[in-house]
Amino acid sequence: MDVLISVFLGLHIIGIASLLGGFLTQMKAMGAGTARFVPAMLHGALTMLVTGVLLVGFREMDGGTVDNIKIGVKLAVLFVVLALVYVKRDEERVDKALFGAVGGLTMANVFIAVLWH
Template identity: 65%
Template sequence: MDVLINLFVCLHIVGIAALLGGFFFQMGALRSGTARMLPGMLHGALTMLATGIVLVGLNQADDQPVNNVKIGIKLALLVVILGLVYVKRDEEKVPSALLGTVGALTTVNIFIAVLWT
């Protein structure tokens, strides 16, 4: 079971990297006002959602403690991120504040995952 959990943790990190990497890639375009939501950002957020749900299920099946409040907050943040990225995915330009919000919420989600014990 540990191997399976670790595999999904790795996939979860890949999703985070895709979402946050897309944000960092677009930071250069913020100055010129041509920043947009990349398809990889949506795929990364969806990967985070799917692997996160699987991880909660696997940890519960393995009788490991799961902090439901922490998971609920992380899920709420991810739903907001997904909503923002999904709604603006087809637009040629997005406001810099919106892209910054996606980056900030993703970073907060990472900090919650790592620091909340």
């Protein structure tokens, strides 16, 4: 079970990298007002959702404990990010504040995962 958890944790990190990487590559465009949500951002958010849910299930099946409040907060933040990216994915330009919010919420999710014990 440990190997399975490690594999899905790696996939979860790849999802985060895709979402955050897509945001970071658009930072210059955000300054110019031409930023858009690239497909990698949507795919990264979906990867995070699926692998995160599976990680919680695997951890509980393995007899480990899960902080349900932390997971709930992370899930709520991810749903907001996913909804924003999904709804605005086809637009040529996304408002700076909205685009920045997605990046900020993504980074907040990373810090919640790392710092909340």
